Amino acid sequence: MLKPLLEKLAEEYKGRFLLAMVNADENPELSQHFGVRSIPSVKVLFQGQLVDQFDGALPEGQIREFLDRFALPPAPGGDLRAEAAALVIEGKLEEALAKLVEASKQKPEDQAIQLDAVDVMMQLGRNDEAGQLLSGDYTQEADRANALRARLALAAGAADTAELEARLAANPADHGARLDLSRAYAAQGDFRAAMEAALEVVVRDRAFNEGAGRKALLTLFEALAGSDQYDDLIREFRRKMSAALN
Structure with missing residues (x-):
């Protein structure tokens, strides 16, 4: 289908062209004006003038070639940021960070790119550098900056997980040790394990230390x-926490 393909490309091109959908049956005068003879019909307008067109559903590659002739050039740093995001998914964090540094040089006012770099630094364990970069004033990305600061604070809670796991094996009711273990997992970047440990405290004793298990989960949600990349994980454990509390 042409419509979802064009919508996907409009999203991917990020404002380099404006997509408008018109129902030919509901707009016969417009269809006649632009000489629409078959459906679907794609028209390219520039400053109100028809500059090119094609009819029918073309393969995606041909549509991309067609669009590239008319679309605006990419915004500085935009493609590099997308490339960095793809590298993060592949686990190539050093390469992703290099792309983001380059993108930030091209677009130094873009706070989203800077925070992407902070995120990657933290995944690499370069928390001191991440903290220095986070010390700036992120007025345009305040919520995300605060979340990253909260996540950085979690990283300061490193502890010996093996020792804590041994304590819990000896006494599964040691909720304090379980919460310490949750913080230790979070400091190592194992956020699923951190949430599982905090949730276990909620399940075993929701009232422990004035609801410390629930508070630990909320802190993790805020930090991530x-x-x-953590949206699905947060949704999963919000549901589990809600079920445990009800």
């Missing part, structure tokens, strides 16, 4: 809220 600025990164799309």
Whole structure:
């Protein structure tokens, strides 16, 4: 289908062209004006003038070639940021960080790019550098910056997980040790394990230390809220926490 393909490309091209959909049956005068003879029909307008067109559903590659002739050039740093995001997914964090540094040089006012770099630095364990970069004033990305600061604070809670796991094996009711273990997992970047440990405290004793298990989960949710990659994890454990509390 042409419509979803064009919508996907409009999203991917990020404002380099404006997509407008018109129902030919509901707009016969417009269809006649632009000489629409078959459906679907794609028209390219520039400053109100028809500059090119094609009819029918073409393969994606041909549509991309067609669009590239007319679309605006990419915004500085935009493609590099997308490339960096793809590298993060592949686990190539050093390469991703290099792309983001280059993108930030091209577009130094873009706070989203700077925070992407902070996120990658933290995944690499370069927390001192991340903290220095986070010390700036991120007025345009305040919520995400605060979430990353909260995540950086979690990283300061490193502890010996083996020792804590041994304590829990000896006494599964040691909720304090379980919460310490949750913080230790979070400091290592194992956020699923951190949430599982905190949730276990909620399940075993929701009232422990004035609801410390629930508070630990909320802290984790807040700390990870600025990164799309954790959205599914947050939703999963919000549901589990809600079920445990009801």
